[in-house]
Amino acid sequence: MQLYGSNTSPFARRLRIWCEQHNLAVSYQHLDIFSPDGRKFLLAHSPVAKIPFLVDGEQVIYDSNVIYEYLTAHFKLPGMSWDERNQFTMINAANDSAIELLLSQRSGFDTNEERLFFDLQKQRITLCLKALEQQAGIIEHAYVRASLFCLLDWLQFRELHDLTPYPALIAFWQALQASPQAQATDPRQG
Incomplete structure (x- = not known):
């Protein structure tokens, strides 16, 4: 594969x-x-x-x-529960909105302007991060954890969203940052 x-x-x-x-x-x-x-x-x-x-x-x-x-x-691995699927949905929604903002910036748009499209993307990211902040300590599924880590690290890497209001998410992100898998896949390398 x-x-x-x-x-x-x-x-x-x-x-x-x-x-x-x-x-x-x-x-x-x-x-x-x-x-x-x-x-x-x-x-x-x-x-x-x-x-x-x-x-x-x-x-x-x-x-x-x-x-x-x-x-x-x-590979006959366990899937996600419905709660884990909801967590995963929030991660995907925030990720998709952040990518829309990045692509808009790279296309020459000022995403800081008050525009419906940009405002909706920022609102979605904020709502998802607020909900994930409340759940950070109970996210157990390996793929959901990897997805959340990658979202948070990518937001930091691309400087797209301030994570300061989310101490539990920052702690989650920092705890996983030193893992061998996170280090080997760090987008800041080469």
Whole structure:
């Protein structure tokens, strides 16, 4: 199995961390989707034109959420409870909104302007982080933990959201930062 993603993608990173934690036989390949060759490769394998994607023989899986489900089934690992799925949904929502803001900034938009789209993304991030702050001490599922860590680290890396109001999330993030998997996948490296 081959996982393709970007070294800076929080969605690819959480899969990499989780696969490493479970010693899953999944290789990883960095793909620069903004280079001509990388874009061509991406479009040849994924009609949704996003990373990460997983290639397992003839089977290609196009989304990190579905990749997680595929690997969970393939390796017969325990899935998430409904509460864990809700935690995961909040993490994904905050991550998606943060990526929308980053892409808007890179497209030349001032995301600090009062605009409905930007305001809604910021509101969603804040609401999700507030709820996750209350649950930080009870997040137990390995993939949910990896996903939350990657969200928090990515927000810091991209300087997209102030985490100061969330001491439990900061403590969670700091506790996982020194793990071998977090160190090996740090987007600040190379």
